[in-house]
Amino acid sequence: MTDNAAGPAPQAASAMTLDNYRFPAHRLLRQQRTPDRTPLVLVACGSFSPITYLHLRMFEMANDYARINTQYEVVGGYLSPVSDAYKKAGLAEAHHRVRMCELAAEETSSWLMVDPWEAIQPEYTPTAKVLDHFEYEINHNLGGILSEDGETRKPARIMLLAGADLIGTMSTPGVWAEKDLAHILGNYGAMIVERSGTDIDEALGNLKQWEDNIHVLTQMIQNNVSSTKIRLFLKRDVIQYIDQHKLYTDSDEAKSKGKEKQ
Numbered sequence: 001m002t003d004n005a006a007g008p009a010p011q012a013a014s015a016m017t018l019d020n021y022r023f024p025a026h027r028l029l030r031q032q033r034t035p036d037r038t039p040l041v042l043v044a045c046g047s048f049s050p051i052t053y054l055h056l057r058m059f060e061m062a063n064d065y066a067r068i069n070t071q072y073e074v075v076g077g078y079l080s081p082v083s084d085a086y087k088k089a090g091l092a093e094a095h096h097r098v099r100m101c102e103l104a105a106e107e108t109s110s111w112l113m114v115d116p117w118e119a120i121q122p123e124y125t126p127t128a129k130v131l132d133h134f135e136y137e138i139n140h141n142l143g144g145i146l147s148e149d150g151e152t153r154k155p156a157r158i159m160l161l162a163g164a165d166l167i168g169t170m171s172t173p174g175v176w177a178e179k180d181l182a183h184i185l186g187n188y189g190a191m192i193v194e195r196s197g198t199d200i201d202e203a204l205g206n207l208k209q210w211e212d213n214i215h216v217l218t219q220m221i222q223n224n225v226s227s228t229k230i231r232l233f234l235k236r237d238v239i240q241y242i243d244q245h246k247l248y249t250d251s252d253e254a255k256s257k258g259k260e261k262q
């Protein structure tokens with residue numbers, strides 16, 4: 001996907017609360033550039049604590065894959081950081097994670113956006129509901145995407161973008177609700193990026209019934225960056241932000257371990 005000429009976000013994702021929330025659409029391609037393709041919006045859900053180069057790379061890989069191997073045209077890409085209610089060990093607070101994602105998206109990409117909706121919810125939101133939120137905002141509130149010839153409006157296909165480890169958890173009984181899996185993989189679909197350490201066939205093992213809706217993106221060069229290892233930070237802005245707010249220091253981790261319930 002090429003640059004969407006729209007200007008900066010009218011309202012920063014990191015400044016949004018439940019009271020002033022507005023769905024970020026400043027970089028969403030509102031009219032298709034290519035005829036005869038289905039508009040596609042990619043949504044990556046995760047902790048992003050912190051966001052790494054590989055999280056952004058997933059989107060570029062998916063965009064290339066969609067262009068070359070499918071009939072989709074990517075019209076938007078969103079990062080949706082999980083809320084504080086997720087209570088995973090070592091997570092920085094949601095507002096920091098949203099801000100880091102925002103800095104990274106602005107610095108390194110011309111088309112990615114951060115939707116803080118999930119992050120600002122007081123309760124944990126299952127991924128199926130997060131995808132429903134995108135469906136509602138884009139296809140109901142915004143009325144879908146205008147076709148290339150300007151003649152019709154088409155609903156965008158919303159798809160989950162995730163690494164192989166995440167789809168692996170979907171194959172593991174008990175982690176995801178059955179009805180949510182059917183909804184996510186049956187109605188939306190997923191683009192899955194290979195990740196070293198996860199056997200993709202094993203990860204897809206119990207998901208055969210939805211295989212037509214699961215696109216597997218192979219990585220030419222395996223790169224095992226993970227947020228936990230925090231090996232590779234993004235551009236200076238994100239590193240400075242981490243320093244400035246003293247994130248991921250021992251005391252910060254101890255603080256979040258104290259809060260952690262699992």
Ligand SMILES: Nc1ncnc2c1ncn2[C@@H]1O[C@H](COP(=O)(O)OP(=O)(O)OP(=O)(O)O)[C@@H](O)[C@H]1O
Nearest residue numbers: 046047048054162163166193195223225226227228
């Ligand atoms: N190196 C990678 N290769 C492929 N997918 C990745 C990679 N790093 C992250 N992802 C994917 O990005 C999404 C968001 O990642 P998330 O921040 O939740 O976890 P993570 O980067 O694995 O961090 P952690 O180490 O804290 O689990 C997930 O779908 C994850 O599978």
Ligand SMILES: O=C(O)c1ccc[n+]([C@@H]2O[C@H](COP(=O)([O-])O)[C@@H](O)[C@H]2O)c1
Nearest residue numbers: 045046047082126127128175176177180
């Ligand atoms: O919706 C579910 O049932 C569900 C079950 C397990 C994980 N998820 C989502 O998957 C993501 C996992 O992130 P992480 O950092 O734990 O790898 C995060 O966005 C969770 O909300 C979602």
